[in-house]
Amino acid sequence: MKKFICLFLLCLGFSFDFAKAEVINDIQVVGNGRIHSDMIKNFLSVKEGSDVDDSILNKSVNAIYKSGFFSDVKVEKNNGVLVITVSENPVIDKIAFEGNSAVKEEDVKKEMATRERGIFSPSNIKRDAENIKTMYKRLGFFKASVDAKVVKKPDNKYDVVFEVVEGDKGYIKKIQINGNESFSSSQLFDVIMSKEYGWWKLMEMFDTYDEDRILYDTELLRNYYVSNGFLDFDVKSYSAKMDLSQKDFFVTFNISEGKRYKVGSVDINSQIPDLDIEKLKKEIILPTGIFYDDDLAKKSVSSLISKMGENGFAFVNIEVLKNPNTETGIVDVIFDIQNSSKAFVNKIDIKNNTRTYENVIRRNLAFDEQDIFSTTNLRQSEQNLMGLGYFDSVQILPRQVVGTPDKVNIDVNVKEKSTGELSLGAGWSSLNKGFFEFGIKENNFMGKGQTVGFTSTFSGRQNNFSLSFVEPYMFDRDLMGGVDAYYNQYRYNSTYGYNIDSIGLGFKLGWSYTDNLSHRLRWSAKNERMTDISSDLPAGLLVGVGDYNVFRLGQTLIYRDQIVDYVNDTKNGYVITLSNDYAGFGGDKYFVKNDLTLKQSFSFWDNEWMFGILVNMGKIHSLKDKVLSRSDRYLLGGDNLRGFEYGGVGARSSLNPTYAYGGDWVVNGTFQLNFPIGIPKKYKVSGYIFYDWGKLGSPDLPDDTFIMYSGKVRTSTGYGILWNSPIGAINLSWAKALKYESYDDLQRFRFSIGSSF
Numbered sequence: 001m002k003k004f005i006c007l008f009l010l011c012l013g014f015s016f017d018f019a020k021a022e023v024i025n026d027i028q029v030v031g032n033g034r035i036h037s038d039m040i041k042n043f044l045s046v047k048e049g050s051d052v053d054d055s056i057l058n059k060s061v062n063a064i065y066k067s068g069f070f071s072d073v074k075v076e077k078n079n080g081v082l083v084i085t086v087s088e089n090p091v092i093d094k095i096a097f098e099g100n101s102a103v104k105e106e107d108v109k110k111e112m113a114t115r116e117r118g119i120f121s122p123s124n125i126k127r128d129a130e131n132i133k134t135m136y137k138r139l140g141f142f143k144a145s146v147d148a149k150v151v152k153k154p155d156n157k158y159d160v161v162f163e164v165v166e167g168d169k170g171y172i173k174k175i176q177i178n179g180n181e182s183f184s185s186s187q188l189f190d191v192i193m194s195k196e197y198g199w200w201k202l203m204e205m206f207d208t209y210d211e212d213r214i215l216y217d218t219e220l221l222r223n224y225y226v227s228n229g230f231l232d233f234d235v236k237s238y239s240a241k242m243d244l245s246q247k248d249f250f251v252t253f254n255i256s257e258g259k260r261y262k263v264g265s266v267d268i269n270s271q272i273p274d275l276d277i278e279k280l281k282k283e284i285i286l287p288t289g290i291f292y293d294d295d296l297a298k299k300s301v302s303s304l305i306s307k308m309g310e311n312g313f314a315f316v317n318i319e320v321l322k323n324p325n326t327e328t329g330i331v332d333v334i335f336d337i338q339n340s341s342k343a344f345v346n347k348i349d350i351k352n353n354t355r356t357y358e359n360v361i362r363r364n365l366a367f368d369e370q371d372i373f374s375t376t377n378l379r380q381s382e383q384n385l386m387g388l389g390y391f392d393s394v395q396i397l398p399r400q401v402v403g404t405p406d407k408v409n410i411d412v413n414v415k416e417k418s419t420g421e422l423s424l425g426a427g428w429s430s431l432n433k434g435f436f437e438f439g440i441k442e443n444n445f446m447g448k449g450q451t452v453g454f455t456s457t458f459s460g461r462q463n464n465f466s467l468s469f470v471e472p473y474m475f476d477r478d479l480m481g482g483v484d485a486y487y488n489q490y491r492y493n494s495t496y497g498y499n500i501d502s503i504g505l506g507f508k509l510g511w512s513y514t515d516n517l518s519h520r521l522r523w524s525a526k527n528e529r530m531t532d533i534s535s536d537l538p539a540g541l542l543v544g545v546g547d548y549n550v551f552r553l554g555q556t557l558i559y560r561d562q563i564v565d566y567v568n569d570t571k572n573g574y575v576i577t578l579s580n581d582y583a584g585f586g587g588d589k590y591f592v593k594n595d596l597t598l599k600q601s602f603s604f605w606d607n608e609w610m611f612g613i614l615v616n617m618g619k620i621h622s623l624k625d626k627v628l629s630r631s632d633r634y635l636l637g638g639d640n641l642r643g644f645e646y647g648g649v650g651a652r653s654s655l656n657p658t659y660a661y662g663g664d665w666v667v668n669g670t671f672q673l674n675f676p677i678g679i680p681k682k683y684k685v686s687g688y689i690f691y692d693w694g695k696l697g698s699p700d701l702p703d704d705t706f707i708m709y710s711g712k713v714r715t716s717t718g719y720g721i722l723w724n725s726p727i728g729a730i731n732l733s734w735a736k737a738l739k740y741e742s743y744d745d746l747q748r749f750r751f752s753i754g755s756s757f
Helices: 002-019 037-042 054-066 105-110 122-138 185-191 211-227 277-281 294-310 358-362 375-388
Strands: 026-030 070-078 081-088 091-098 145-153 157-165 172-178 234-242 249-256 262-270 318-325 330-337 344-351 391-401 404-416 420-429 433-445 450-459 462-471 479-490 499-512 517-531 547-565 570-584 591-604 609-622 665-676 685-696 714-725 728-739 749-753
Touching: 026 037, 054 070, 091 105, 122 145, 122 157, 122 211, 172 185, 185 211, 211 234, 211 249, 211 294, 262 277, 277 294, 294 318, 294 330, 294 375, 344 358, 375 391, 375 404, 375 547, 570 609, 685 728
Parallel strands: 026 081, 091 157, 172 249, 262 330, 344 404
Antiparallel strands: 070 081, 145 157, 234 249, 318 330, 391 404, 420 433, 433 450, 450 462, 462 479, 479 499, 499 517, 517 547, 547 570, 570 591, 591 609, 609 665, 665 685, 685 714, 714 728, 728 749
16 A cells, blocks of 8 residues: 555656746747747747746637637747747738729728738628628619639738629619508608609609618608507508519508507606605606607606706616507506616716816816716716817716616716917908908917917007916916906007007906806006097097006906807807996096996707897996096997997087097997808808897087087897807908988998907
8 A cells, every 4th residue: 555655656746747837948930921920929928038838838829819810820849949830811912893883992891891911711701792782782782792702812812802793773663651541641751761763853862772771661650650649550561572674663561550549647657765756747748638749758758867867866767658548549658767866976087188187177077076966067067168168079978887876987078179279360350451460379278278378460450469378277276367468559540530559467367156157356557548649639539638557457247057059159048247347546547337248048940040139238437537538438339239330329529520439338239140051060150140239328528519419229230141260250241220320430341350149
């Protein structure tokens, strides 16, 4: 027995010795031609100088096979040398097509698995031939045939030629629907996708025979009937037969309409405890007493899911249960809300932001990790991010955490766009005549969300230079700060009666109280000098002309309840702006200026049309018996009252009516309808029609018996084109003044940059 045990241990020792790992000192690759040896070695789990056993070798062989480059792999060890012998798979050199005229070669290649310089695979080639044949059948070439031929070449390469015989195109000669009583055949022809062929139907796309499309037509018929209350509708059969020419088809649908049902009771059944059912019922838009409408039922489901999402339920399943009574023709509808629970945000994943800092995106989200989930916050976050102007698109999607139904991960997918602007422009405007513009601006400086810019404008009437910097999040708080410096030269001698040179510096600070209410403070210092005063300037306009230092403190409150459709460039909601400015602090001018602006927009017809209303009111009041210059007052005309020249409305001297005095108060408004004009949405070009109105108060001047002034309201109407271009909103409008005075300056055509409704 002892001898047996010793013999067993001795053998076991030998087996251990055989299984020991062997050190590899050299690796050699044999049989490769196209694939470099170093690339093959990279697939190995062993390196020179390392130990290797059979399991490591098996793993290496599998890795080489999985690369797809080789048909056979052998591995041998010989005195510390690892020899890898490979047989390379053949490669496709060229792919060619013969006989194809109806389908472009590049379109076919997009649908193929076979690729030039790819691995030669007979199964892929055969499958591609069938796919090409299917592609032709969908275009109506039901007799098309495709044959794939291979040509062997040197160096283990192949050419593949797909020979196509297209045959004649098979058209649908006639469509017949049997069993329809409630709707005419012509009505149902509009429902289905397939159409009858006619030589005059030059733009028709679906008049060829396609079996898959015919099957889809049966679903379209079913959806149409169910949406109109026919819950028992059925397509009993459908068929397509060739005519005698063996070329065209007759398509027949045999249907059974069944009974039509009206909506009886509508209720909600919920498996979620403490859910306010009565409040949710307000979201249902399927009324009782009408024929059952499946589209309204589906919209009700969407509305219910959205409402529950606002209250923290991220993933809700709602089934529409229909209980039809065949005798009474009444269907009771129950919206069955499946069991669910409120969800919390587990993790926020921000994707594709290659430039913008993640914290810039996060601070504009209306939610954070561990917050309760809300679809309202998701929509608000998309609006916030798109409003930055850094992204072409923003998509925020919830993703359920596997195994944890009360937690969701939020994917924030952004598509960044260029935020740097180098603008060069030249043109003509009604006010400034010929002009040239140069500007450089970065709206997302260094990816931190800061704005830095320099702009300049040169024209026959003005030269402007400005530098600006804005930090939207000072001290890591929701606090906007900025500084502006500018120098302006206005050559308005023919309009004002004098030129104006001004240089200034300004600071601004802003913050938000709520998502809707924000506040802005500003302080500025300016030196303003009037030069080249016209000799014929009326005495009333000489008041306030000179060289002044103006120190000004102002604030603006903005209440915004507005949703922007960034695809159609329309708005829905309203904005209220209240501004107050005080000039003084030891300067040469003392006044208070108050302005209130109301904007209301309504978008409709798939958000492509927009109707807007604007009302503006303003008043300036002089303090400490200081005089106001005309540049401080309100002017009416131009962009704020189209159909009239800039400053074309208001008091004038009867001795020389060339120059407008301006007014100490103003009230004006606009009704405007914006609509698409057929240009692709990405160019953001729209047409509009408008009706403008306005009234300008008289200036507070020393007695001047030669002033002409009328307190009557001026009105105008017209049409125009708006292009929200990269350099600003470009407006071209044609207007006709309806109510005006004889001394008003009228203007039929206007071109401007930087103003939009």
